[in-house]
Amino acid sequence: MNVFRIRPATGHDARVLADMLVEAANWNPVRARSRLTVLDDPAVRHYVVGWQRPGDFGCVAEDAQGVAVGACWARLFPADHPGYGFVAAGVPELTLGVYPQWRAQGAGRALLRELGRTAAARGHARLSLSVERTNFAQRLYLSEGYVIVASRDGSDTMVRTVR
Numbered sequence: 001m002n003v004f005r006i007r008p009a010t011g012h013d014a015r016v017l018a019d020m021l022v023e024a025a026n027w028n029p030v031r032a033r034s035r036l037t038v039l040d041d042p043a044v045r046h047y048v049v050g051w052q053r054p055g056d057f058g059c060v061a062e063d064a065q066g067v068a069v070g071a072c073w074a075r076l077f078p079a080d081h082p083g084y085g086f087v088a089a090g091v092p093e094l095t096l097g098v099y100p101q102w103r104a105q106g107a108g109r110a111l112l113r114e115l116g117r118t119a120a121a122r123g124h125a126r127l128s129l130s131v132e133r134t135n136f137a138q139r140l141y142l143s144e145g146y147v148i149v150a151s152r153d154g155s156d157t158m159v160r161t162v163r
């Protein structure tokens with residue numbers, strides 16, 4: 001049984017999102033960098049800097065005590081400052097992470113589904129993401145209806161229609 005609940009992300013969740021961004025960037029422990037190094041990298045940092053801007057949306061999973069379990073959020077990027085999973089201006093790109101001690105208990109899939117519902121409710125037609133092909137997370141995305149639309153340097157850009 002899931003012992004977490006999911007709520008909308010707020011402006012107070014910047015720290016949790018930064019934690020999850022570090023988890024996502026460091027998914028492969030062989031190539032893991034320090035938290036500071038990851039968050040200093042402009043190509044990574046722009047997924048969370050200034051959270052929560054207009055247009056940003058997301059959700060946070062919490063345990064019974066209200067402690068964060070993981071998060072999934074999305075942000076719009078302009079074509080001249082794209083994210084790794086950029087497909088078009090107006091298509092939000094998502095980031096997903098679950099704290100290690102909470103993995104493989106359904107939180108990642110639940111967060112991904114909730115983000116899709118939130119995106120649709122906000123009037124978005126699609127969500128995009130970037131994932132390295134060797135990250136098992138890609139199987140999660142495939143099983144949730146995301147399709148590969150571009151590939152580069154071992155990473156795939158994936159898109160899902162949300163309504």
Ligand SMILES: CC(C)(COP(=O)(O)OP(=O)(O)OC[C@H]1O[C@@H](n2cnc3c(N)ncnc32)[C@H](O)[C@@H]1OP(=O)(O)O)[C@@H](O)C(=O)NCCC(=O)NCCS
Pocket residue numbers: 023024025027096097098099102103104105106107108109110130131132135136137140
């Ligand atoms: C990817 C991630 C968010 C998944 O979250 P999670 O809560 O562990 O995932 P879930 O429990 O919802 O499981 C989703 C699916 O992945 C599978 N899975 C979970 N852990 C796995 C593992 N270590 N190896 C292979 N498959 C795994 C599950 O079996 C499940 O599939 P199923 O429903 O068919 O059984 C989490 O592992 C994570 O934070 N990883 C590091 C950050 C990251 O890589 N983010 C994505 C960057 S694109």
